[in-house]
Amino acid sequence: MSKYYLNYIDELESEAIYVLREVWAQFQNPVILFSGGKDSIVVTHLARKAFYPAKIPFSLMHVDTGHNFPETIQFRDNLIKELGVNLIVGSVQEAIDNGRVAEERGKNATRNTLQITTLLDAIETNKVDCAIGGGRRDEEKARAKERFFSHRDDFGQWDPKNQRPELWNIFNGRHFEGEHFRAFPISNWTEMDVWNYILKENLAIPSLYFAHKREVVWRQNSWIPNSEFLKLEPSEEVVQKKIRFRTLGDITITGGLESEADTLEKIVNEVSTMRQTERGNRTDDKRSESAMEDRKRQGYF
Amino acid sequence: MIDNNQLLRFTTAGSVDDGKSTLIGRLLYDSKSIFEDQLEAIENTSKRKGHNGVDLALFTDGLRDEREQGITIDVAYRYFTTPKRKFIIADTPGHIQYTRNMVTGASTANAAIILVDARHGVIEQTKRHAFIASLLQIPHIIVCVNKMDLVDFSEEAYNKVINQFEEFSSKLLIKDIRFIPLSALNGDNVVNRSKHTDWYQGAPLLHTLETLHISSDINKIDARFPVQTVIRPQSESHRDYRGYAGRVASGVLRVGDVITAMPSGFTSKIKSIDTFDNKLKEAYAPMSVTITLEDDIDISRGDMIVRCNNKPDASQDIEVMLCWLQNETAKPRAKYLVKHTSNEEKAMIKEVVYKIDIKTLERLEDDKSLNMNDICKVRIRTTKPLMVDSYRENRTTGSIILVDEMTNETVAAGMIV
Numbered sequence: 076m077s078k079y080y081l082n083y084i085d086e087l088e089s090e091a092i093y094v095l096r097e098v099w100a101q102f103q104n105p106v107i108l109f110s111g112g113k114d115s116i117v118v119t120h121l122a123r124k125a126f127y128p129a130k131i132p133f134s135l136m137h138v139d140t141g142h143n144f145p146e147t148i149q150f151r152d153n154l155i156k157e158l159g160v161n162l163i164v165g166s167v168q169e170a171i172d173n174g175r176v177a178e179e180r181g182k183n184a185t186r187n188t189l190q191i192t193t194l195l196d197a198i199e200t201n202k203v204d205c206a207i208g209g210g211r212r213d214e215e216k217a218r219a220k221e222r223f224f225s226h227r228d229d230f231g232q233w234d235p236k237n238q239r240p241e242l243w244n245i246f247n248g249r250h251f252e253g254e255h256f257r258a259f260p261i262s263n264w265t266e267m268d269v270w271n272y273i274l275k276e277n278l279a280i281p282s283l284y285f286a287h288k289r290e291v292v293w294r295q296n297s298w299i300p301n302s303e304f305l306k307l308e309p310s311e312e313v314v315q316k317k318i319r320f321r322t323l324g325d326i327t328i329t330g331g332l333e334s335e336a337d338t339l340e341k342i343v344n345e346v347s348t349m350r351q352t353e354r355g356n357r358t359d360d361k362r363s364e365s366a367m368e369d370r371k372r373q374g375y376f
Numbered sequence: 377m378i379d380n381n382q383l384l385r386f387t388t389a390g391s392v393d394d395g396k397s398t399l400i401g402r403l404l405y406d407s408k409s410i411f412e413d414q415l416e417a418i419e420n421t422s423k424r425k426g427h428n429g430v431d432l433a434l435f436t437d438g439l440r441d442e443r444e445q446g447i448t449i450d451v452a453y454r455y456f457t458t459p460k461r462k463f464i465i466a467d468t469p470g471h472i473q474y475t476r477n478m479v480t481g482a483s484t485a486n487a488a489i490i491l492v493d494a495r496h497g498v499i500e501q502t503k504r505h506a507f508i509a510s511l512l513q514i515p516h517i518i519v520c521v522n523k524m525d526l527v528d529f530s531e532e533a534y535n536k537v538i539n540q541f542e543e544f545s546s547k548l549l550i551k552d553i554r555f556i557p558l559s560a561l562n563g564d565n566v567v568n569r570s571k572h573t574d575w576y577q578g579a580p581l582l583h584t585l586e587t588l589h590i591s592s593d594i595n596k597i598d599a600r601f602p603v604q605t606v607i608r609p610q611s612e613s614h615r616d617y618r619g620y621a622g623r624v625a626s627g628v629l630r631v632g633d634v635i636t637a638m639p640s641g642f643t644s645k646i647k648s649i650d651t652f653d654n655k656l657k658e659a660y661a662p663m664s665v666t667i668t669l670e671d672d673i674d675i676s677r678g679d680m681i682v683r684c685n686n687k688p689d690a691s692q693d694i695e696v697m698l699c700w701l702q703n704e705t706a707k708p709r710a711k712y713l714v715k716h717t718s719n720e721e722k723a724m725i726k727e728v729v730y731k732i733d734i735k736t737l738e739r740l741e742d743d744k745s746l747n748m749n750d751i752c753k754v755r756i757r758t759t760k761p762l763m764v765d766s767y768r769e770n771r772t773t774g775s776i777i778l779v780d781e782m783t784n785e786t787v788a789a790g791m792i793v
Contacts, residue, residue, distance in 0.1 A: 124652035129609035
C-alpha cells in the first residue's frame with residue numbers, strides 16, 4: 076500500500092530533476108559548472124537521473140584556478156570518463172598569462188575573484204546560454220534570494236533588486252543574445268540534505284571530505300593545507316593533523332577541521348552536530364559582510 | 377529520520393512593524409537552527425546599532441541595501457529542520473511591492489502565517505494578506521496574534537482579533553484557519569508553550585507547523601502529466617526507447633492505464649514508468665518520472681498525458697484572476713506569451729472584467745488599467761488551446777504566467793477561474 080506522498084529528500088530530488096529538465100528544454104547550450112565539490116557532484120548525479128536512460132546531455136565546465144587539490148582533478152577526470160560527457164576547462168592561469176587578469180597581492184591573496192573573468196570568458200567563448208550550478212540558498216545570505224532560473228545581463232552581472240518573479244514552478248528562461256542564465260536545481264537543499272543524499276545514494280566524493288592526515292597551517296581559525304602556493308608567515312608552523320574538509324575550494328583558501336570522520340555515516344553525524352556554518356571555513360567570505368553579494372553581482376557562481 | 381519526514385513550505389506576511397522578522401528569527405533560534413557564527417555576527421551588529429540584547433530580526437536580513445536600510449526588499453528563503461519535518465520559509469516583505477512578493481512566496485506554499493499586532497487588531501493590510509492567501513489557495517492559514525506581552529496576555533484582546541478576522545474572512549475561500557497568541561520577542565508560544573497563556577488550549581506555532589496535515593494539499597484525483605522533454609537515448613542498449621519525461625502535476629498514473637495525449641487526443645496505454653533507480657508500478661504527484669507508451673504516437677514538450685476518462689478543458693478562451701507584477705502598465709489588447717505547465721502559446725488580454733480594490737476588496741468595474749500590484753479578473757484568448765483545470769482544483773494546471781516578448785520579463789501571474 077503506497078502512502079502517496081514523498082519524504083522531503085525524495086521531493087527535493089524530484090524538484091531538482093524537474094529544474095534540470097526545464098533547463099534542457101528551454102536552452103540551446105547549457106553546461107553544468109563542475110568544481111569537484113560535493114554540491115556539483117550531487118547536481119551531476121541528478122542530471123544523470125533526469126535524462127536516464129540517455130546520457131547527460133550537457134557538458135561539464137570547470138573553472139580551473141590552477142590552485143587545485145590534486146585529488147579534485149583526479150576525481151573530475153574519472154567522473155568524466157565514467158559518464159562519457161564532454162569537459163570544458165576555463166583556465167585562470169591562462170587568463171593571467173594572457174594579461175586578462177592580474178594576480179592579487181598581499182598575504183591572503185587568492186585567485187577567487189579572478190575566477191569571475193575566466194568563467195564569463197568561458198561562457199562567452201563556448202556560447203553557453205545557461206550555466207547550471209550547485210548553489211544553495213542556505214549557504215549565504217546573498218544566495219537566499221536567488222531564483223531557480225537567474226538572469227545575467229550581457230556583462231554577466233546579477234541584479235538582485237530587479238529579479239524576475241518566479242511563481243509556482245513556471246520558469247521563464249527567455250533571454251536576448253549575449254545574455255545568459257544561471258540555474259540552481261538544488262536551491263532548496265541545505266548542507267545536511269546534501270550529505271543525507273550523498274549517503275542515501277552512496278555517491279563517490281573526493282577523498283578530501285574524509286578525515287585524513289595532512290600537513291597544515293593554523294590561519295584565520297582553521298587548518299589551511301600546506302601547498303606549493305602557500306606563503307608562510309614567520310610565526311606560522313607546518314604541522315601534521317588528521318583533518319577533513321567541509322567544503323572544497325582553492326587549496327589556498329579552504330580550511331579543514333580536525334576530525335575522525337572517515338566514513339559517510341560518520342560525516343553525516345558530524346555535520347548534524349556542527350554549530351558553525353560551512354562557509355565559516357572559507358576565508359573568501361570573511362573579507363566583509365557583503366563579500367559574497369559583491370562577487371555574485373559581478374558574475375560569480 | 378528521513379523516512380516519513382515531509383517538506384512543508386510556508387510563507388510569512390505581516391505589515392512593517394508586526395514583528396515578522398523577529399518571529400522567524402525566534403523560530404530559527406529556539407529550534408536551534410542558527411549556527412554559532414551567524415549568531416555571533418548578529419550579536420555584533422546588535423551591539424553596534426545599540427540594541428538591548430540580540431535583535432533576532434537581523435538574522436533574516438539579506439542584501440547589503442537591506443542591511444543598511446533595515447528593510448526586506450525581495451522574497452528570501454530560509455530553511456530549518458526539526459526531527460518531524462523540513463521547512464522552507466518564503467520570507468516576503470510587508471510593504472514595498474508587497475502584492476508581487478507575497479504572490480510569489482504564496483504560489484508554492486502549503487501554509488501562510490499572517491501576523492497581527494495584538495494592540496492594533498485586524499488592519500487593512502491583514503485583510504489584503506488574507507485575501508492574497510485565499511486567492512493563491514494556500515491550504516492552511518495560521519493567524520499569529522503577536523505582541524501579546526504588550527496587552528498583558530489578555531484573552532479578551534486575543535478573542536477580539538479572532539472575531540475581527542472571522543468577520544471578514546467568512547467571505548474568503550479558506551480551507552483551514554488557526555489562531556495562536558504569541559510573543560515573538562520573548563518566545564511565548566513560538567517553539568515553547570507560554571506560561572502566560574493558561575487560557576489558550578492550542579499548540580505553539582512550531583508544533584502546529586509540524587503536525588499540519590499536508591498530504592492532501594496536492595490534488596490526488598485528476599492525473600495530469602505535462603511532458604517536459606522526450607528522452608531518446610539512441611544507444612545500443614536502448615535503440616527504440618522513447619520516454620516522456622515530466623513531473624506528475626496531480627493524481628496517480630499506473631502502468632496499464634489507458635491514457636489520452638492532449639491536445640492530439642490519441643490514446644494509448646502506459647507501458648512503463650521509469651526512473652534511474654527503478655521501474656515503478658505507479659507514479660503520483662510530485663514525482664519526476666519518465667513514461668513510455670505501448671503505441672508510437674506523436675507527443676512532445678507542452679503536451680499533457682491524462683487518463684482518458686478524466687481530461688482537463690482544452691480551451692482558447694480562459695478567465696483568469698491576474699496579478700500584474702511589472703512597473704509597466706499593460707496595454708489594451710496587448711499580446712503576450714502565456715506559459716502554462718510546460719506549454720507556451722501567444723495570448724491576448726481581450727478584456728478586463730473587473731479590478732479588485734485591494735484596500736476594500738470590492739470590485740471596481742470602471743477602472744480597467746493594469747498597474748503594478750493590481751489584481752484583476754481578465755479574459756484571455758490564446759492562439760492554440762491550453763489544457764487547463766481551475767486553479768481551485770489544481771494549482772499546477774490552473775496557473776499561468778505572462779511574458780512580454782519585447783523585454784522577456786515576467787509581467788503577470790494568473791489563476792484560472
